Amino acid sequence: MLRLEKRAQPSKQWAALAPVLAVLITMVVGGGLFALLGKNPFEVIRTIFWDPLFGEFAFYYRPQLLIKAGPLILIAIGLSLGFRAGIWNIGAEGQYIIGALCGAGVALTFYPLDAWFLFPMMILAGALGGWAWAMIPALLKVRFGTNEILVSLMLVYVAEKLLAAMALGPMRNPEGHGFPGSRNLQQYESAHNAELFTGSGLHWGGITALLAVICAYILLNRHILGFNIRLLGQAPRAARFAGVNPNRLTVFCLGISGALAGLAGMYEISGPSGQVSIDFNVGYGFTAIIVAFLGRLHPVGILLAGLLMALTYIGGEIAQSNMNLPAAAIQMFQGMMLFFLLAVDLMANYRLRLTRAEVS
Amino acid sequence: MAISNLTKTYPGVVANDSVSMELRAGEVHALLGENGAGKSTLVKMIYGLVKPDSGSMKFQGQSFTPANPHTARQAGVAMVFQHFSLFDAMSVAENIALGMENPPPMRDLSDQIKAVSETYGLPLQPDHIVGDLSAGERQRVEIIRCLLQDPKLLIMDEPTSVLTPQEVGVLFETLRKLTAQGVGILYISHKLDEIRELCQHATVLRRGQNVGSCVPSETSAREMAEMMVGSSFQTPERSRHALGDVVLKIDKLSAPSPNEFGTPLREISLELHAGEILGIGGVAGNGQDELLAALSGEMRTVADAVVFEGEVIGRLAPAARRKMGLLTAPEERLGHAAAPDMSLTENALLTGAERENLTSRGFLKWGAAQKFAQSVIESFDVRTPGTETAARALSGGNLQKFVIGREVLQRPKVLVVNQPTWGVDAAAAAAIRQALLDLATEGVAILCISQDLDELIEISDHFAALNEGRLSDIRETESLNMEQIGLMMGGAHGMEVAHVEA
Numbered sequence: 001m002l003r004l005e006k007r008a009q010p011s012k013q014w015a016a017l018a019p020v021l022a023v024l025i026t027m028v029v030g031g032g033l034f035a036l037l038g039k040n041p042f043e044v045i046r047t048i049f050w051d052p053l054f055g056e057f058a059f060y061y062r063p064q065l066l067i068k069a070g071p072l073i074l075i076a077i078g079l080s081l082g083f084r085a086g087i088w089n090i091g092a093e094g095q096y097i098i099g100a101l102c103g104a105g106v107a108l109t110f111y112p113l114d115a116w117f118l119f120p121m122m123i124l125a126g127a128l129g130g131w132a133w134a135m136i137p138a139l140l141k142v143r144f145g146t147n148e149i150l151v152s153l154m155l156v157y158v159a160e161k162l163l164a165a166m167a168l169g170p171m172r173n174p175e176g177h178g179f180p181g182s183r184n185l186q187q188y189e190s191a192h193n194a195e196l197f198t199g200s201g202l203h204w205g206g207i208t209a210l211l212a213v214i215c216a217y218i219l220l221n222r223h224i225l226g227f228n229i230r231l232l233g234q235a236p237r238a239a240r241f242a243g244v245n246p247n248r249l250t251v252f253c254l255g256i257s258g259a260l261a262g263l264a265g266m267y268e269i270s271g272p273s274g275q276v277s278i279d280f281n282v283g284y285g286f287t288a289i290i291v292a293f294l295g296r297l298h299p300v301g302i303l304l305a306g307l308l309m310a311l312t313y314i315g316g317e318i319a320q321s322n323m324n325l326p327a328a329a330i331q332m333f334q335g336m337m338l339f340f341l342l343a344v345d346l347m348a349n350y351r352l353r354l355t356r357a358e359v360s
Numbered sequence: 361m362a363i364s365n366l367t368k369t370y371p372g373v374v375a376n377d378s379v380s381m382e383l384r385a386g387e388v389h390a391l392l393g394e395n396g397a398g399k400s401t402l403v404k405m406i407y408g409l410v411k412p413d414s415g416s417m418k419f420q421g422q423s424f425t426p427a428n429p430h431t432a433r434q435a436g437v438a439m440v441f442q443h444f445s446l447f448d449a450m451s452v453a454e455n456i457a458l459g460m461e462n463p464p465p466m467r468d469l470s471d472q473i474k475a476v477s478e479t480y481g482l483p484l485q486p487d488h489i490v491g492d493l494s495a496g497e498r499q500r501v502e503i504i505r506c507l508l509q510d511p512k513l514l515i516m517d518e519p520t521s522v523l524t525p526q527e528v529g530v531l532f533e534t535l536r537k538l539t540a541q542g543v544g545i546l547y548i549s550h551k552l553d554e555i556r557e558l559c560q561h562a563t564v565l566r567r568g569q570n571v572g573s574c575v576p577s578e579t580s581a582r583e584m585a586e587m588m589v590g591s592s593f594q595t596p597e598r599s600r601h602a603l604g605d606v607v608l609k610i611d612k613l614s615a616p617s618p619n620e621f622g623t624p625l626r627e628i629s630l631e632l633h634a635g636e637i638l639g640i641g642g643v644a645g646n647g648q649d650e651l652l653a654a655l656s657g658e659m660r661t662v663a664d665a666v667v668f669e670g671e672v673i674g675r676l677a678p679a680a681r682r683k684m685g686l687l688t689a690p691e692e693r694l695g696h697a698a699a700p701d702m703s704l705t706e707n708a709l710l711t712g713a714e715r716e717n718l719t720s721r722g723f724l725k726w727g728a729a730q731k732f733a734q735s736v737i738e739s740f741d742v743r744t745p746g747t748e749t750a751a752r753a754l755s756g757g758n759l760q761k762f763v764i765g766r767e768v769l770q771r772p773k774v775l776v777v778n779q780p781t782w783g784v785d786a787a788a789a790a791a792i793r794q795a796l797l798d799l800a801t802e803g804v805a806i807l808c809i810s811q812d813l814d815e816l817i818e819i820s821d822h823f824a825a826l827n828e829g830r831l832s833d834i835r836e837t838e839s840l841n842m843e844q845i846g847l848m849m850g851g852a853h854g855m856e857v858a859h860v861e862a
Contacts, residue, residue, distance in 0.1 A: 009753050010701070224713060224722050231710065235699035240658050241690060242710045243678035 004350045014348040019294070019301070022341035023308070029340075030333045039323055047323060048315030048333070055318075063201025064314050065307065067272050070206040071096070071264035073306035075288035077212040078257030080297040084220070085229040086236065087253045091137065091152030092261040093285025094159035095130035099262020100269035101166055102129030104276050107191035108171055108182060118190040122266060123204075130262015131255050133159065138254035142247045148254065156285070164278050171276045182276035185269065193271035205267030209306075212260060216299040229253065261285060290338050296345070309334070366415035368401050375401040377568040378415065383561075385512070388535060388545045390555040390576060393565035394588050394757075394785030399548050402565070403515050406546070407439045408432035420512065433461060438506035439515040444498050448491035455490055456505045476507050480534045495643055496527035503534065514538065515546045520554060521811065522643060525846035532558055550786075551814070552581035564588055585786050598797050598819065604634025607805045608655075608686070608774045613665040613674075615654055623647040625654060626829040632774065632805045637796065639820025639837065640809045642849050647829035648809045649691065652778045655807070656688035657681045668774065683714045685773030689763050691782060691809075693756065697763045700752035704744065707751050708733035708766055715770045732769070740765030741791065757784040764792050768799055775799060778809040793819050813845060825849040 027049075031041030052061040075092045082089045089095075103126035110118055137151035171182040185191045193203050220226035232239040232249055240246065264284065273280055291309050295301030316330035365378040376398045383389045393399045404410040406417065408426030417424040419435060426432035429439075446455050453470050457463035464472070470486040477484045482500045490498060499519060506514060516535075520528045535545055535558065549555055555562060556576045563573045564587045572587055613628040625647050632638055642648065653659035654666065657678035666674040668686050676684075690696045698707045709729045713719050718729045733747040740761040744754055751759060764780055780796065781789035797819055800806050809826075810816050816823060817837060824834040825848040832848040840848075 009750055222723050222726075224719050224724060227706070227709065227724060231699055231702070234701050235695050237692070237696045238699045238710060241656060241678065241688075241696055242713075243657065243680075243682070245677070 003353045004346070005353045006350055007348075010348050011351075014344075018344040018348060019296075019304075019341060022337060022344045025340045025344070026333065026337045030336055033329065033332065034325070037325065037329060039325065044319055044323060044325065047319045048312055048330075051318055052311055052314040059199070061314050061318070063195070063199055065310050066201035066206050067203070068313055069306045069310035070203070070209045071268055071284045072288050072291045072309055073303055074205060074209040074212055074264040074267075075257075075261045075285055076291040076295065076302045076306060077209070077216045077299060078260030079288055080292045080295070080299070080302055081216065081219075081229060082253035082257050083233075083292060084297050085232045085249055085253050087250050088149045089134065089137070089152050089254055089257045090149050090289065091134070091154075091156045091285070092257060092288055093281060093283065094152070094156035095133045095258040095261035096265035096268075096285045097156075097159040097163050097281050098133040098265070099126040099130035099259075100265030100273075100280065101163060101171075101276065102126055102262065103266030104171065104182060104185065104269050107185055107188060107270065108276075111183065111188060111191075114190050116190075119193070119270075122191060122270060123263065126262045126266025127259040128262070130265065131259040133262070134254045134258020135251070138251045141254075142250055148250070152254075160281070163276070163280060167276050167278050167280075173275075180278060184274045186271075186274040191270055193267050195271075203267060203271045205264060205271065208263055208267065210303075213299045213303050220299065225252075261288075290334070294338055294341055296341075308337075312337070362418040363402075363406075364416055364418075366402065366405060366412045366417070368405060368410060368412050375568055376405070376412070379565065379568070379570045381563045381570060381573070383513070383544050383546060385542045385544050386539050387560045388539055388547050388558050390559035390562035391546055391548045391565065392552075392555065392562055392584060392588055394787075397565040397588070398568040399565055400517070401568075403439065403517065403546065403548065406432070406513075407437060407515060430461070433509055436510070436512035437515065438509055438511035438513070440499070440502045440506060440517065440519060442517040442519075442521065444502055446490045446498055446501060449489065451487050451489055452484060452493075452501050453486040455501055456486075456508065459505045460508065472508060473504055476504050480507065480537050481530065482534055495522040495645075496524065496530075499523070499527075499531070503531075507538075511543060513544045513546065515548075517548045518550065519547075520549065520551060524643060524849045525813070525842045526850065528554070552576075552584050553814070555584070556581060588786060598800075601635055601801055603636045603821070604803055604805075606631045607634050607669055608632040608807070609667040611665055611667065613654060613661055615650065615659060615661045615665075617647075617650050618653065618659050622650055623829045625650050628829075628831045630824065630831060630834060632807055634773075634805050635800055635803045636822065637800045637806045637808055637820045638834070639816030639823045640807065640826055640831070641811065641813055641816050641823065641845065642826035644811055646826045648778055648826060650829070651826065652688055652690055652776060652809060655681075655686065655776045656690070679714055682711065682770075685715075685771075686776070687711070687715075687767040687770055687772035687774070688776040689767050689778065689780065691778040693759050693763055694752060698751040698759060701750055703748045703750060704737070704742075704754075704762060705730045705733045705747045707762070708736060708747075711766060712770060736762055736765040736769055739769065740795070757788040760784050761788055761792060764795065768795050772799075772804055774805045774807070776807040776809070779811065780808065781810075781812065781815060789815070813842070817845075823848075 027045055031045055034044040035041045052058065052065065075096065079089055079092055103122040106122045106125045107118065133155060136155060137148040140146040140151055141148045167182065168180050173181060173183045193205065196202050220230065228239065228244045229249060231242060232244050232246060269276065269280065287309060291305045292302060294309065295305035312334050319325045320327055320330060362382050364380045366376050367378055368376045379402060391399050401410060405412050408429045408431055424435065426435065453466060453473060456473060457469055463469060473484065473486040482504060484497065484500050484504060490501065519531060523531065539545060547559055559576050561573060562576045562584065564571050566588060574584065610628055610630045614626055616624045623646055628651065630638065650659065654661050657676055661674040663674040664672040668684055673681055694700045699710065709718050709724065712732050716732050718725050718732065730747050736742065737744060737747065742758050742762045742765065744758060754762065764777065767775055780792050784792065793815065796806055796808065808816065808820060820837050822834050823837040823840060825832045827849060
């Protein structure tokens with residue numbers, strides 16, 4: 001009989017090894033799944049992990065990697081701070097939309113003004129928009145003790161309705177012949193979040209994400225605020241004893257994650273997406289939750305997990321179109337990665353022990 | 361009951377190493393030992409909760425290998441645990457029925473409970489709801505549950521830790537009646553004076569080995585303690601010194617408990633002088649946690665109910681109080697005084713940040729924090745591989761030394777401790793008490809909340825008791841005897857109980 005036994009100390013080797021092992025197990029089990037679907041597993045795995053980077057059309061896919069990883073990392077970093085403190089912002093998707101709407105709103109209001117300060121203003125508006133949207137669950141929780149998971153999640157659907165209303169109403173392109181959707185910001189130079197180096201896929205969002213990773217690392221490891229965040233998450237009673245004010249941290253963590261999600265939305269709408277449209281949001285806010293946990297809430301881990309997740313998205317799309325794999329199989333494959341990571345992660349704190357079956 | 365060469369190994373520790381002992385019918389046999397000496401493992405093997413790796417047991421002349429508690433109970437072994445397993449919302453009779461192998465119909469059971477409770481002098485009403493009972497009464501429920509099974513061997517794990525002196529007296533009477541009928545009792549306790557009073561034989565365990573036995577009534581408490589520890593240790597010494605000015609004043613402090621099942625504080629008033637140790641006794645759950653929370657700042661109160669060096673601090677946050685010099689060490693080590701999964705360095709930072717200057721402009725000085733943790737470890741003899749060990753990996757006694765040491769080394773003006781030596785072995789407890797006494801000699805005011813009366817008598821200048829959130833009059837400790845203390849602990853409520861039992 002196998003039995004789990006708690007380790008006295010978390011194992012460092014297992015903690016470091018877990019993500020690599022999880023990806024390997026995912027490849028094996030996922031490969032089995034693809035084989036059952038009648039595809040060559042090696043080819044599918046190669047298509048997902050290899051082709052986007054080094055395949056024949058890599059010149060097209062490589063920029064996509066940073067375009068997709070940027071917002072994922074940016075949002076996940078914000079979420080991870082809250083998750084560490086036991087504050088569960090599930091509504092990053094909504095904050096992402098509102099950030100995008102605020103950023104685009106500034107650009108469309110000043111159209112066709114040509115000024116250097118327009119883009120910084122949009123950045124500010126995007127961050128403030130996401131922050132304000134996240135303040136709703138934060139204040140309700142602090143003031144009335146509501147559950148931030150439910151409130152933040154429900155606000156996603158409110159934000160989606162608002163997005164649709166904006167795309168069809170106030171923000172609709174007056175020269176768009178009645179089609180829904182705003183002016184395309186890619187064609188509005190002062191507001192365009194353009195690629196910084198041609199063919200790299202890196203725009204200001206990617207730079208911001210990198211800054212966020214560095215700041216989060218310093219915050220968590222070198223600053224009392226980060227220490228308090230970790231303390232509140234691990235031992236709430238000890239945190240209160242140490243003098244941490246849980247309400248203040250709730251407002252701080254939800255605020256930061258909202259602002260970063262808002263920024264991600266703003267960079268997206270002024271860059272790769274370009275316009276306010278009904279189907280602007282594609283689920284970055286939800287996927288970022290997986291990224292945050294895949295990176296085990298560690299800033300550097302999130303950076304790597306964001307890149308890996310973006311890779312499987314792009315590779316998954318290639319596999320879908322080139323090899324006729326159903327979308328559900330790809331989603332399952334991505335889900336497996338988180339599942340196996342959590343399973344392997346257990347080994348950092350527990351060890352397996354073989355015991356003889358006891359007589360009952 | 362005879363036990364020979366029982367061995368049980370857990371990963372990394374030999375909990376029991378060829379332990380042999382004998383227990384005769386009709387005797388109270390004490391099992392002594394420090395925390396982690398292997399007492400619990402030994403009784404768990406007798407009760408069928410743990411299987412020995414090797415060795416054998418004989419019970420009433422026959423080989424005895426209980427596979428689980430069920431078979432152990434059928435053979436006539438019963439056990440009263442330190443922590444009660446009762447359902448608050450159910451009546452006494454229902455609780456007893458739940459723990460029996462074949463409960464009789466409720467009405468018969470009630471009659472049996474009444475009969476047993478009268479025979480053994482354990483007053484208990486079968487239809488009372490357990491949630492309303494005192495700790496002593498709850499323990500009676502557990503004992504009666506065992507007695508109804510007609511045991512031949514009764515195991516009791518630290519039975520007096522939650523009782524008032526009067527309740528202890530009642531318990532001892534019951535146990536003596538049981539032994540007169542030929543029941544053997546295995547009695548686990550830390551309290552050597554009790555053992556000397558009650559037990560005919562004692563077996564001492566140290567690091568999983570039987571290091572000897574003795575006749576408690578012919579052995580001094582000190583000799584027994586030294587057998588447990590394996591070396592002699594210093595009895596804490598107190599020095600006579602004059603008390604200083606009032607540093608902490610609590611004035612008619614009333615506050616609801618922050619948690620649902622807590623006890624509200626009711627009009628607590630006290631004055632604490634520099635250099636004074638005020639001991640606060642009382643059975644657990646009478647407002648101890650709440651009093652500590654009100655002083656640490658976890659629970660805010662009316663501003664002028666708590667006055668520190670002339671400043672009203674009732675509404676100040678924990679960090680601000682620490683900065684002023686009011687330090688606290690809560691009872692619950694893991695999860696309250698320390699974060700289990702964090703390293704000792706991080707735990708040093710937990711309360712040391714303000715007074716030890718472990719941050720600058722909010723940025724952490726890890727080097728300084730580690731140095732502080734290291735100095736706590738060294739000055740308080742905390743046994744740990746190093747400062748980066750997780751707090752949960754330390755044994756209870758070592759972590760307690762760390763928690764107390766962390767506050768002591770911050771040079772407090774007032775130190776409030778709750779259960780400073782709870783679950784700590786004799787040597788460590790002596791070291792902690794000595795540290796508190798030394799601190800008082802240096803002029804620090806100490807408020808020591810504890811359920812260990814011997815401890816309070818040993819170190820405190822003044823004594824008061826908490827009962828249902830009320831504080832009794834404060835009396836000079838030397839002027840009190842055990843009976844008076846018991847009455848103070850019981851409050852008016854306690855007199856009533858004593859009256860019924862008389």
